[in-house]
Amino acid sequence: MAKKKAVRKATRKVSKKETKRKAKPMKVVRAKSSSTNQRFHQILEPRATQRTRDSSKIKVVFNNLLLFVLIFGLSVFFYNFVADLFFKNVFLLLAILSGFVGLAFVIVLLIFLFLRLLRK
Numbered sequence: 001m002a003k004k005k006a007v008r009k010a011t012r013k014v015s016k017k018e019t020k021r022k023a024k025p026m027k028v029v030r031a032k033s034s035s036t037n038q039r040f041h042q043i044l045e046p047r048a049t050q051r052t053r054d055s056s057k058i059k060v061v062f063n064n065l066l067l068f069v070l071i072f073g074l075s076v077f078f079y080n081f082v083a084d085l086f087f088k089n090v091f092l093l094l095a096i097l098s099g100f101v102g103l104a105f106v107i108v109l110l111i112f113l114f115l116r117l118l119r120k
Contacts, residue, residue, distance in 0.1 A: 054116060061109045068102035 072095055079091035 058112050061105055065105035065109060068098045071098040072102055
């Protein structure tokens with residue numbers, strides 16, 4: 001008996017309403033990429049929020065610049081006053097690396113300040 005009921009359900013006729021529902025094509029909505037959303041929000045965003053975002057970027061770059069200048073200064077100081085050859089080489093390497101990273105932050109800071117002046 002159970003098999004007959006299953007067969008009857010599978011072979012029953014489909015009403016017109018059900019066929020119409022099944023026949024409708026589904027809409028495919030493509031998700032926007034994050035870069036498109038960012039561009040869209042930058043257009044709609046007021047200038048004040050863009051300035052606060054730019055100033056926060058400048059603050060981050062400036063803080064990183066100060067950190068690497070401090071590391072550079074300490075490593076040069078210890079390079080001059082340490083007698084052991086191994087530590088002298090370590091502080092020289094640290095000074096060179098932190099100097100290049102600090103120089104990169106100076107360049108990024110100058111670019112941000114230049115772009116800020118051009119926007120005004």
